[in-house]
Amino acid sequence: NAGVTQTPKFQVLKTGQSMTLQCAQDMNHEYMSWYRQDPGMGLRLIHYSVGAGITDQGEVPNGYNVSRSTTEDFPLRLLSAAPSQTSVYFCASTRPRHTEAFFGQGTRLTVV
Amino acid sequence: TQLLEQSPQFLSIQEGENLTVYCNSSSVFSSLQWYRQEPGEGPVLLVTVVTGGEVKKLKRLTFQFGDARKDSSLHITAAQTGDTGLYLCAGGNAGNMLTFGGGTRLMVKP
Numbered sequence: 640n641a642g643v644t645q646t647p648k649f650q651v652l653k654t655g656q657s658m659t660l661q662c663a664q665d666m667n668h669e670y671m672s673w674y675r676q677d678p679g680m681g682l683r684l685i686h687y688s689v690g691a692g693i694t695d696q697g698e699v700p701n702g703y704n705v706s707r708s709t710t711e712d713f714p715l716r717l718l719s720a721a722p723s724q725t726s727v728y729f730c731a732s733t734r735p736r737h738t739e740a741f742f743g744q745g746t747r748l749t750v751v
Numbered sequence: 752t753q754l755l756e757q758s759p760q761f762l763s764i765q766e767g768e769n770l771t772v773y774c775n776s777s778s779v780f781s782s783l784q785w786y787r788q789e790p791g792e793g794p795v796l797l798v799t800v801v802t803g804g805e806v807k808k809l810k811r812l813t814f815q816f817g818d819a820r821k822d823s824s825l826h827i828t829a830a831q832t833g834d835t836g837l838y839l840c841a842g843g844n845a846g847n848m849l850t851f852g853g854g855t856r857l858m859v860k861p
Contacts, residue, residue, distance in 0.1 A: 744791075
């Protein structure tokens with residue numbers, strides 16, 4: 640069972656570069672989300688989607704874009720990378736009953 | 752904004768000791784979950800509690816949901832080195848939104 644698959648696992652970007660973090664789930668969940676995890680800050684919600692074609696902003700959306708063309712895929716785009724976006728990024732797919740989240744392995748992003 | 756505060760933030764104990772981690776909020780949640788995260792991995796769901804006063808046991812781990820559904824605790828009996836990791840609580844509400852606590856980093860020394 641694949642669950643939630645994120646790629647890449649590691650990435651180094653130069654300031655100003657753009658990139659897309661990929662996320663795919665095979666559990667047929669409608670709800671998917673992106674978090675960033677920084678030391679001492681816990682998990683902070685960037686963007687989320689309640690179904691194909693529907694996305695919304697979370698707590699820290701600035702500098703990121705998302706789209707949801709299919710139930711399975713929820714990519715996160717960094718438009719112009721900044722050092723403040725150095726973090727570990729997690730994609731999650733949520734089972735609606737009791738809001739239980741299933742996470743990918745994460746992408747460790749460094750912006751230099 | 753709903754907030755979840757976890758305490759302690761860090762805990763270092765010897766193998767065989769008992770410990771309790773707390774997760775507190777002023778908000779009511781419809782469900783509360785505990786996750787464990789190991790280095791280089793994503794959080795993994797341990798348990799979900801949904802009823803006020805509910806107690807669930809997972810081997811040496813005991814989870815309790817407060818009567819008012821605003822707080823929870825995780826108790827580990829006779830900790831083992833394999834329990835080392837970051838423990839996160841998360842509260843769920845309508846709309847599938849999750850609010851995460853800041854985490855408790857546990858180190859169990861042999």
